[in-house]
Amino acid sequence: MRLAALLFLLGVAEALLPGLRTVWAVSAGLFLVAAGIETYLLLTIPIPSVTRTAPSTLPVGEPVEISLRVTNDSPRPLAFTLTDHPPADSRADGVPVRVVAGPGGFAEVSYRLTPGLRGDHSFGAPDLLIESPFDLVRRRIRSGEGQSVRIVPNVRAVTRFSILALEDRLGQMGVMKAPLRGEGMDFRELREYRAGDPLRRVDWKATSRRGQLVSREYQDEKDQRVVFLLDCGMRMRAKDGPLSHFDHVLNAVLLLAYVALRQGDSVGLATFSGDDRWLPPVKGVAGLEAIVSRVYDLFPSASPSDYLEAATALMRRQARRALVILVSNLRDEDSPELMPALRLLRTRHLVLLASLRETVLDEVLAKEPTDLREALRAGAVHHYLAVRKAALDAVREPGTISLDVAPAALPLALVNRYLEIKRAGSL
Numbered sequence: 190m191r192l193a194a195l196l197f198l199l200g201v202a203e204a205l206l207p208g209l210r211t212v213w214a215v216s217a218g219l220f221l222v223a224a225g226i227e228t229y230l231l232l233t234i235p236i237p238s239v240t241r242t243a244p245s246t247l248p249v250g251e252p253v254e255i256s257l258r259v260t261n262d263s264p265r266p267l268a269f270t271l272t273d274h275p276p277a278d279s280r281a282d283g284v285p286v287r288v289v290a291g292p293g294g295f296a297e298v299s300y301r302l303t304p305g306l307r308g309d310h311s312f313g314a315p316d317l318l319i320e321s322p323f324d325l326v327r328r329r330i331r332s333g334e335g336q337s338v339r340i341v342p343n344v345r346a347v348t349r350f351s352i353l354a355l356e357d358r359l360g361q362m363g364v365m366k367a368p369l370r371g372e373g374m375d376f377r378e379l380r381e382y383r384a385g386d387p388l389r390r391v392d393w394k395a396t397s398r399r400g401q402l403v404s405r406e407y408q409d410e411k412d413q414r415v416v417f418l419l420d421c422g423m424r425m426r427a428k429d430g431p432l433s434h435f436d437h438v439l440n441a442v443l444l445l446a447y448v449a450l451r452q453g454d455s456v457g458l459a460t461f462s463g464d465d466r467w468l469p470p471v472k473g474v475a476g477l478e479a480i481v482s483r484v485y486d487l488f489p490s491a492s493p494s495d496y497l498e499a500a501t502a503l504m505r506r507q508a509r510r511a512l513v514i515l516v517s518n519l520r521d522e523d524s525p526e527l528m529p530a531l532r533l534l535r536t537r538h539l540v541l542l543a544s545l546r547e548t549v550l551d552e553v554l555a556k557e558p559t560d561l562r563e564a565l566r567a568g569a570v571h572h573y574l575a576v577r578k579a580a581l582d583a584v585r586e587p588g589t590i591s592l593d594v595a596p597a598a599l600p601l602a603l604v605n606r607y608l609e610i611k612r613a614g615s616l
Contacts, residue, residue, distance in 0.1 A: 227321035231328040235262040239315040239333035248343040261290035274313030278305035304340040308486040312336040341485040342439040414511035421463025422494035424518040437596035444600040461499030463490035496530035519544040543592040
C-alpha cells in the first residue's frame with residue numbers, strides 16, 4: 190500500500206510538472222505488473238485454516254476468553270488481519286488484530302468476549318485479510334467454521350455464594366443465618382445437653398439410659414417444594430440500569446434455586462403472560478442446570494399480566510403443597526385481578542409475592558428538591574409509593590407473604606425470606 194501511495198504522489202507531481210510524465214507512466218506500468226504477480230500469488234496460496242476455542246455456554250455480561258489458531262500451510266510467511274464474528278449484541282475486545290504466521294507454522298491470538306443477550310446464538314466464520322509480500326494487494330477470505338453457543342443468565346452470584354458458603358461467610362452476601370441451631374422441624378441427632386437448651390428439647394429416655402442430660406437437635410425440614418411463578422408480561426420489560434427487570438428476576442431465581450436445592454428441597458418453575466413454560470419441581474445437582482435450560486432463552490412479551498389464569502394453571506399442575514413465589518411488577522390497579530389469584534393459590538400453597546420497585550423512585554426521593562418542579566416530582570413519587578404500599582398491604586392475608594424491593598435487591602431478599610420460612614416451619 191505504500192507503493193500505491195508513492196505512485197499517487199508521483200501522479201500529482203506529474204500533473205504539476207509535465208516533464209515527469211514518462212517517469213510516471215513507467216512507474217504505473219511496473220506497479221500494475223507487480224500487482225498482477227502479487228494477485229496471482231495470493232490466489233494460488235493454500236488458504237490458512239482457522240480453529241476457534243470457545244465455551245459452548247456463555248454467561249451474559251461476563252467476559253470470557255476466546256482463542257483463535259491460524260495454521261499457515263504456505264511455504265512463505267503470511268501477514269494478515271484476523272477478525273472474528275461473535276454473537277449478536279456481544280462486545281469483542283482485542284480483534285481485529287494483525288498477525289504474522291511463519292511458513293508451515295501457526296499463530297494463536299485471543300480476545301475477550303462479553304456476551305450481551307441471552308438465548309441461542311452463533312459465531313460466524315473468522316475473517317482473514319491477507320497481505321501480499323509487498324502489500325500491493327490484499328485478499329479477504331472466510332476460514333474455519335461457525336459455532337453455535339448458548340448465552341445463559343449470569344450465575345456469577347451463585348458461584349460466589351457457593352464459595353462463601355464453603356468458607357462459612359454467608360453474611361458477606363447479606364444472607365442472614367439462624368440465631369440458634371436445632372430450631373427446625375426434622376430430627377437430626379442426639380447430643381450432650383448444653384446450657385440454654387430448652388427443656389422441651391431434652392430426650393428423657395436417652396437421658397435415663399446415659400445417666401446425663403441429652404438434648405434432641407433438629408434441622409430445617411427437607412424435601413419441600415419451591416415453585417417460581419414468573420410474570421413474563423410487558424411490565425417486566427422495564428429496564429433498571431443495564432438489565433431489564435426480567436433479567437434481575439432470573440438472577441434471583443438462580444440464586445434462590447441454588448440455595449433451596451442445597452437445603453434438600455425441590456425447585457420448579459412456571460411462566461405466564463408470554464411464553465408458557467412449566468418445569469415440575471426437581472432435586473439434586475442437576476436441578477439448577479435444568480432451570481437454566483428452561484429460562485436462558487426466555488424473554489418478556491408485550492402481553493398484559495393475567496394472574497388468575499396463571500394461578501389456575503399452576504393449581505392444575507402442582508398438586509402437592511409448595512412455596513409459590515410469584516414475581517411481578519405490581520401496580521395499585523392490579524389488586525382486583527390479583528386478589529382472586531392469590532386466594533386460589535392459598536387454598537393449597539404458601540404464597541410469597543415479590544414485586545419489583547423501580548430504582549428511579551428511590552433516586553428521586555434521595556435528592557433534595559431545589560425547585561418547584563422537583564418538589565412536585567417528589568410529591569408525586571410519595572403519593573405513588575403510598576398507593577402502592579396500600580395495594581401490597583391488601584394482599585397481606587394469612588398464607589401470603591409479600592416483598593417490595595428494588596430489582597438489584599431481589600436475589601438476597603428472596604433468599605433471606607425463604608430461610609425465614611424454613612426456620613419458622615411455615616411450609
